[in-house]
Amino acid sequence: HHVVYHSLVTSTQVIAHQLVNEGAREGTIVVADEQTAGKGRLGRTWDSQHETGIWMSLILKPLVDFRQAPQLTLVAAVALARALQNKSGQQIDIKWPNDLLVNGKKICGILTELQADPDRIKSVIIGIGVNVNHEHFPQEITDIATSLKKESGKNFDRAELITDILDEFSWLYEAYLTNGFSLIKPLWEAHSLSIGKKVIARRAKDSLVGIALGINENGVLLLQDETGHVHEIYSADIEI
Ligand code: BTN
Structure with missing residues (x-):
């Protein structure tokens, strides 16, 4: 270094x-x-x-x-x-x-x-x-x-x-x-604190509520909403 x-x-x-x-x-x-x-x-x-x-x-x-x-x-x-x-x-x-x-x-x-x-x-x-x-x-x-x-x-x-x-x-x-x-x-x-928990993801333009499933191979957060749809979250503030 x-x-x-x-x-x-x-x-x-x-x-x-x-x-x-x-x-x-x-x-x-x-x-x-x-x-x-x-x-x-x-x-x-x-x-x-x-x-x-x-x-x-x-x-x-x-x-x-x-x-x-x-x-x-x-x-x-x-x-x-x-x-x-x-x-x-x-x-x-x-x-x-x-x-x-x-x-x-x-x-x-x-x-x-x-x-x-x-x-x-x-x-x-x-x-x-x-x-x-x-x-x-x-x-x-x-x-x-x-x-x-x-x-x-x-x-x-x-x-x-x-x-x-x-x-x-x-x-x-x-x-x-x-x-x-x-x-x-x-x-x-x-x-990780978030995995398996219900979280709110506050993004610049909207907020999503769902279960944090984990991260994918790119390090993107996967959030499953109540309809079962899985969202890829690239940037957000997470509230647990
Ligand atoms: C955050 O949680 O919002 C990130 C904080 C990062 C702070 C560090 S301190 C050293 C480096 N220099 C800065 O001005 N910010 C980062």
Whole structure:
């Protein structure tokens, strides 16, 4: 890995995009202690206090097509769930596609962004935010967010955790590139909170209610509505 460390940035995603434009290699990692404009999914902001969490972006250049891109988020989710669960002893649940929860509260989020030509993906930038040593969250998210510290009462070494996460990610990513998604899918399902449950999928233009059946080979969520029809969900907020 080539690690680019910053104390303070607007967003590690922004830095990662710049590095890609300057020709950054696969495996380049951007890490910051604090972000002033951390980005969440769906245009949201991400609370990125000083030295409390892990704020990092991974630059990947996999030879995958657009259909397969969602799989990479799931590879990252599995790596994070395994690393955080091993380190903390806490049960880590994945809520499709990219939320990691402990006791129903969010401990980690993943934001995957692409740089692409019309016909091919040039780079995939996986942004990872892990709430590690937070004791408090801003009022608006205090009921839905948690940290490893809040759940276990202990402080964690962020550098050690980053190493654990990258170790897990490296072998899973290699396995994914060589063998495809079939190895990742059961690992993802083992941590999944949604499968077999009735969920609401809130999409940009509509909402669907149904039973989450699982994910398909592309990492797309399969949702069966009450008529028995199975919908493929590419992007949504899932409420369980
Ligand atoms: C989400 O759940 O909405 C995704 C949150 C992703 C946050 C991380 S923190 C490091 C990287 N840089 C950002 O600006 N966002 C991601």
